[in-house]
Amino acid sequence: MLLCAVCNGIRMLDLVCPACSYAAEDYGRASDWNGPYAPYEPIEFEDMFAATQLEDVPVCRHSAYCSHCSHTFVVEVVME
Numbered sequence: 001m002l003l004c005a006v007c008n009g010i011r012m013l014d015l016v017c018p019a020c021s022y023a024a025e026d027y028g029r030a031s032d033w034n035g036p037y038a039p040y041e042p043i044e045f046e047d048m049f050a051a052t053q054l055e056d057v058p059v060c061r062h063s064a065y066c067s068h069c070s071h072t073f074v075v076e077v078v079m080e
């Protein structure tokens, strides 16, 4: 079964802002942008597969934000 280790609280994302190289923060799944961020809730695989079925490798897209330069970007976490 494929899981995003970050969404399930198994590990933290170690993010670097591509614009300024400062540490950036994980803002949760990109598809959950409008919802509450609940990192320890199990994620249903079917939802994620529907969102990523065009990818060769199943990934979970995370929104990230750099508080240093206000840059937002998407990080793809490979599910394992």
Ligand SMILES: [Zn+2]
Pocket (backbone or CB within 6 Å): 004, 005, 006, 007, 008, 029, 060, 061, 062, 077
């Ligand atoms: Zn995730």
Ligand SMILES: [Zn+2]
Pocket (backbone or CB within 6 Å): 017, 018, 019, 020, 021, 022, 066, 067, 068, 069, 070, 071
């Ligand atoms: Zn930045």
